[in-house]
Amino acid sequence: MLKLYDFALSGNCYKARLMLSLLNLEHKIISLDLKSSEHKSLEFLRLNLFGQVPVLVDENTMIRESQAILVYLARCYGGNSWLPSEAEPMSLVMQWLFTAAHDIQQGLAAARAYHLVGRQLDIETATQRSHTILTAINQHLARRQWLELNCPTIADIACFPYIALAADGKIALDNYANVTAWLARIKQLPGYVELLSL
Ligand SMILES: N[C@@H](CCC(=O)N[C@@H](CS)C(=O)NCC(=O)O)C(=O)O
Structure with a gap:
């Protein structure tokens, strides 16, 4: 299942959550507590060296950067309309x-x-x-x-x-x-x- 490392108040994370919902994709949200620096833990830094959310994980694929996540979701799951290939x-x-x-x-x-x-x-x-x-x-x-x-x-x-x-x-x-x-x-x-x- 798709997993999104997320922070509820983040507009960048919201882009990913919104796209997952518009595409009606089943996913699991993993909320990080930025105040207690969970995004700087060794475990999370192994996923994203930049120590930032959002991060999307799809099986063995890991994507950081909200815009790149939109590209990934659109091309993998959104047909040709959300991001045409031409x-x-x-x-x-x-x-x-x-x-x-x-x-x-x-x-x-x-x-x-x-x-x-x-x-x-x-x-x-x-x-x-x-x-x-x-x-x-x-x-x-x-x-x-x-x-x-x-x-x-x-x-x-x-x-x-x-x-x-x-x-x-x-x-x-x-x-x-x-x-x-x-x-x-x-x-x-x-x-x-x-x-x-x-
Ligand atoms: N360019 C990145 C920006 C990501 C970003 O700034 N994330 C913030 C939350 S909105 C974050 O993780 N901040 C914690 C930090 O930078 O230490 C994107 O679009 O995903």
Whole structure:
């Protein structure tokens, strides 16, 4: 059975949990207590030298990095729609995985970490980055329902969590109507789960 090493409040772990649920895949969640540094235990470091969650284990395959986990799940279990294998549509989807890993991480995820767990960082820069990326995505979504390919893909799933959790980072979405409509569309997908679904 698929196993996900997880931390409930993590937006990166949520990407993996959401994808597992959207694909209706049976899986076991192994919750790590980051406060007591379980992710730095020798046992966990054997799985992921970087000492971070999420980590997905599928039989003898071990994948770290939330974007890579989405790629793995989509290609192994999601047919050809969540991440097509042809060069152009695959690249169109992949570009958003990098947006999620860089722009959204340094903007919205950083602002959330600052306000939620007091991570020391430059909150003004993180807030400004958040609005820059939200403005771009809002503009991009003016003529689209989904980020690419006119259907839900892992581009949407990679970008969704930290934008949906913007309020935790004191980032208001009021001026981004296309973004909020897109968030609502994702919440309607069969198998959608909230960040804390227990
Ligand atoms: N780029 C990684 C980031 C993973 C990450 O930052 N995980 C956090 C939880 S959201 C973590 O494990 N933090 C503990 C640490 O870095 O020591 C991904 O997308 O999976």
